[in-house]
Amino acid sequence: MEKTIQEPATYQLVADLLKQGAEGDIFGCLTEGSFDLAKVALVKEKLSGITVQLLDGDGYAVRQVTSKRREKSVARQESLxxxxxxxxxxxxxxxxxxxxxxxxxxxxxxxxxxxxxxxxxxxxxxxxxxxxxxxxxxxxxxxxxxxxxx
Known part of the structure; x- marks a missing residue:
C-alpha cells in the first residue's frame, strides 16, 4: 500500500505512521526533511520491509530506501x-x-x-x-x- 507522509513532519509522527505500515508498504515523502526523518525512524524503530521514497513535484521517486533485517543464517556466513x-x-x-x-x-x-x-x-x-x-x-x-x- 502506498501512503504519503504529510507535512509538517516530526519524528514522532513519522515513526507512528511507519509503525502502522506492513511489510511491502511504500511511504512517500514530499520534502528532504521528512525523508531523512523516515530513514532515521526505520532504523531506530527496527522496522523491516518498509520502503520510503522522496518524491519530486510530479510524484516520481527520486530517492528510495527499504529497510531489511540482517540475515544471521550459518549458510550465509559461509558464503558471501x-x-x-x-x-x-x-x-x-x-x-x-x-x-x-x-x-x-x-x-x-x-x-x-x-x-x-x-x-x-x-x-x-x-x-x-x-x-x-x-x-x-x-x-x-x-x-x-x-x-x-x-
Whole structure:
C-alpha cells in the first residue's frame, strides 16, 4: 500500500505512521526533511520491509530506501559477506538498467558479451557482440566442468 507522509513532519509522527505500515508498504515523502526523518525512524524503530521514497513535484521517486533485517543464517556466513552481497545487489541494479536500455547479456563459454535486445536468437553472432571486460569475475559454465590443468 502506498501512503504519503504529510507535512509538517516530526519524528514522532513519522515513526507512528511507519509503525502502522506492513511489510511491502511504500511511504512517500514530499520534502528532504521528512525523508531523512523516515530513514532515521526505520532504523531506530527496527522496522523491516518498509520502503520510503522522496518524491519530486510530479510524484516520481527520486530517492528510495527499504529497510531489511540482517540475515544471521550459518549458510550465509559461509558464503558471501555483507559487503559482497551489496556488490551483488549493485550488479543487479546495473543489469536492470541494461534491460531498460535494451541490452541483453550473453555468456559465450568463458566470456560475457552485450547485444541489443532487439537482436533475435537466430541473428546472434559474435560480430555484433560487444565484449565486456569482467576483470576475471565471470567464468562460463565450461570453466566449472573443465578439469584440464595445462
Amino acid at each position: 559477506s555483507d559487503r559482497q552481497v551489496k556488490v551483488v545487489r549493485a550488479l543487479e541494479k546495473v543489469l536492470m538498467h541494461c534491460k531498460r536500455e535494451g541490452i541483453q547479456l550473453i555468456g559465450y563459454s568463458d566470456e560475457l558479451v552485450a547485444l541489443p535486445a532487439s537482436v533475435s536468437e537466430e541473428e546472434i553472432s559474435a560480430a555484433s557482440a560487444v565484449d565486456i571486460d569482467c576483470y576475471g569475475s565471470y567464468r562460463g559454465a565450461d570453466a566449472i566442468f573443465d578439469t584440464d590443468t595445462d
